[in-house]
Amino acid sequence: MASSASAQQEYPLFPGDPLVHQQWHLKNTGQNAFSERGGVAGEDLNLSLTHALGIMGSGVTTAVIDGGVELTHPDLINNVKPGSWDFLTNSPDLKPANSSDSHGTGVAGIIAATAFNGIGGRGVAPRAGLVGFNYLKNGNMENWLQSHGMYSDGFNKASFDFPRVFNQSYGRTLSAPQRFNYDSTPWLQTYEQAQEEITTTSHSGRGAIFVKSAGNGYRVQSFNARGLGSGYLWFANRNHGLPMQNVNLERIDTSYWNLVVSAYNADGKLSSYSTVGSSVFVSAPGGEYGSTTPAIISTDISGCDWGKNPANLRNSLHGGHPLDPHCDYNATMNGTSSAAPNTTGAIALIMSANPALTWRDVRHILASTARKIDAEHPGVTLTFNNAQGEAQQYDAIPTWQTNAAGYDFHTFYGFGAVDVDAAVHMARFYNADRGNFTITPWQQVDANVTIPDGSVAGGESSVQIDSDVTVEAVQIRVTGEHTSTRDVAIELISPAGTRSILMTPRTGTITGRNGFDDMQMLSHHFYGEVAQGQWTIRLIDTQGEDEAFVFDPRNGAQDIRAVHRNNAQDGVLTSWQIRFIGHN
Structure with a gap:
């Protein structure tokens, strides 16, 4: 709902960090950032006025849930908090385990690398606090949440050093909808319950926010083939321009308690790899x-023997560069792993500008001030032939839409690109009443509706909702059969x-022949x-012909080319559930 990049007011970034003039994500002037070419001026976080006002994240602690993090890095150490x-x-x-364990250090630097210290670059929130948790190498984050008293009366969740923003730059690439019983996955329940409690009750009720990367599966799909090992799979027609991975395939990304972030590049377009979908927030x-x-x-990772510098010399920022003589930085950090900490840093700035804001206030500010990036994107139309050989067209990814409440x-991109200056301005003068937060019970709908093969008409089912909740998010669970x-x-x-x-x-890929089993989106x-009124779900089978695909094994073996055969059977939507998250 904010203005386009070209209309942003220009303010300089203060000097004091030798690499900051190349950090296009902070201020894009078209600089090349040590690559062959630069991007489009103005396609950035738009935060220079916020920094000029001295709003840099003071008083807000951020958590990096990742691998190892070099907390003693000279550009991070001054912002490290206990915990x-x-x-x-x-x-x-949290010292990185080996030279390749540099991911968490890069994430931490995007959030809160120190400003004005004469070395390296600058974080989005360069005075925010930092703590880290090595989750990627172990996976027991839920144990930490329990051991730190998320379910005990004695834990002081209002502690100054307890994080207000948690960054999760990780995820999985799934080949098909998961089929599992949520009640039989206690670790997932524990994690979501802990996220909910921290989000809604920490910091004397002001709460916290969990930021989550959307994933990097737009063009290719990580895949394990029986007898062939792991590799990458893609379709010969580049999947008709559609994403191989949808963010709603990963169960944790369909949790309301994760604020999911996609990535854009220096040209102001979707990054070529970024996973997308309806659960993307910004x-x-x-x-x-x-x-x-x-x-x-x-x-x-600091030093010329560890980290990305010695292993990956894809650009000129490496050992011996006058702006980085000690090899403590890199210019190849990317992925939605970078988009998430950019958002985490932005949220830290918003919270620092107005510490009284609640977690819901911050989400509302982000949704209200996000910039309509790539405004002329036409969407993606899928053309296919049905069983009778007749051409069908389906509006698979619409262009920008404005909903009935006026939100783009x-x-x-979700609501659009994070616009820090606009968000901080709204935060500083914020006085909105967000109403009473509520989550409605799941409403079950027995459908038994046919999904006709290769037809844009699809199969649909409707339900009447009597609740007058104002929607902040909608969750759906779908059960059905499809080959x-x-x-x-x-x-x-x-x-x-x-x-x-x-x-x-x-x-997804050629798998997923067992349909949907309480698939949450x-x-x-x-x-x-x-929410009040009739809601309709529609399932559409878009395949009418065979498709060629390629499997590229990670072990360097020759590519394997095969054909995904068209299914010629109708599917069935057996049942579905819906619930609303919002306010009265």
Whole structure:
């Protein structure tokens, strides 16, 4: 709802960090950031006025849930707070385990690398606090949450050093909808329950926010082939321009308690790899790969023997560069792993500008001030032949849409690009009443509706909702049978006529022949609309012909080319559930 990049007021970034003039994500002037070419001026976080006002994250502690983090890095150490933990060593020492364990250090630097110290670059929130948790190497974050008293009366969740923003730059690439009983996955329940409690009750009720990367599966799919090992799979027609991975395939990304972020590049377009979908809340800079076009410049494991510098010399920022004589930085950090900490840093700035804001206030500010990036994007139309050989067209990814409450939304970008100056301005003078937060019970709908093969008409089912809740998010669970879930598009239509694509077609790989079993999806597309009225779910089979695909083994063996055979059977939507998250 904010202005375009070209209309942003220009303010300089203060000097004091030798690499900051190349950090396009902070201020994009078209600089090349040590790659072959630069991007488009103005496509950035738009934070220079916020920094000029001295709002830099003071009083807000951020948590990096990742791998190892070099907390003693010269550009991080001054912002480190007590409370970090390494699950591998059961100690507070988060030192990276090896030279390749540089991811968490790069994430931390994007959030809170120190400003005005004469070295390296600058974080989005360069005075925010930092703690880290080594989760990626162990996976027992839920144990930490329990051991730190999330379910005990004695834990002081209002502690100054307890994080207000948790960054999660990780995820999985799934080949098909998961089929599992949520009640039989206690670790997932524990994690979501802990996230909910921290979000809603910490910091004397002001709460916290969990930021989550959307994933990097737009163009290729990580895949394990029986007898062939792991590798990458893609379709020969580049999947009709549609994403191989949808963010709603990963269960944790359909949790309301995760604020999911996609990535855009220095040209102000979706990063080539970024996973997308209706549960994306906002988009932030992730860049590309740092060779032809810019990636993100951030902290690396210090020294010339560890980290990305000795292993990956794809650009000129490496050992011996006069701006980085000690090899403590890199210019190849990218992925939605970079978009998430850019958002985490932005949230720290918003909270620092007005510490009284609640977690819901911050989410509302982000949704209200996000910039309509890539405004002329036409969307993606899928053309296919049905069983009778007749051409069909399906609007698989719509262009930017404005919902009935006036919020702009796009499958690629959510509400749009994070605009820090606009968000901080709104935060400083914020006095809105967000009403009483509520989550409605799940409403079950028995459908038994046919999903016709290769037909844009699809199969649909409707339900009447009596609740007058104002929507902040909608969750759906779908159960049904289909012999190729990759071909199925799933959309939800509100009483006001807003149409949200919950599952893009041609998502995943050749698997998924067992249909859907309580498959959960989430959409922010209906933000601000009223729940009351008729809601309609529609499932559309978009496949009418065989498709060639390629499997590229990671072991360097020759590519394997094969054909995904068209299924010619109808599917069935057996039942579905819906619930609303919002306020009265």
